[in-house]
Amino acid sequence: MAGSAITYAFGGWSGILEILFLFFIVDYLSGCFASIKEGKGLRSTLGFWGLLKKGLMLLMVLIGHRIDLALGFNFVMSGVIYFWLSNELVSILENYSRLGMRTPEALAKVLAILQDRGEAEHDQTK
Secondary structure: OHHHHHHHHHOOOOHHHHHHHHHHHHHHHHHHHHHHHOOOOOOHHHHHHHHHHHHHHHHHHHHHHHHHHHHOOOOHHHHHHHHHHHHHHHHHHHHHHHOOOOOOHHHHHHHHHHHHHHHHHHHHOO
8 A cells, every 4th residue: 555655646666755755864863863962852843843844845746746747747756856855955964063063075065966956957847
């Protein structure tokens, strides 16, 4: 059943979708750890809204996939995913800085690549 739902929603499981889920997990956990380190603790309402936002992001990916199918495109879902990947990476980097951690220069390069791909996907829609 889960496989059927994933196939309907996203056209199947792909590497880029897997990376998006990994970014979701890392962002959520690093945000929790940063809040604990800053003495803010964890609040279930904030956690709930964070997870809800991630669910809404996935809903946009689903919409992108359905648009691709309806209009015969093959780039809307990818563009949406690249957008959310760059958004999540920025959030992860912010959380890491809140934890007092340095981040590798390679991640800044990955962020630039994701932003470029997102812009390229956007330009194709014009």
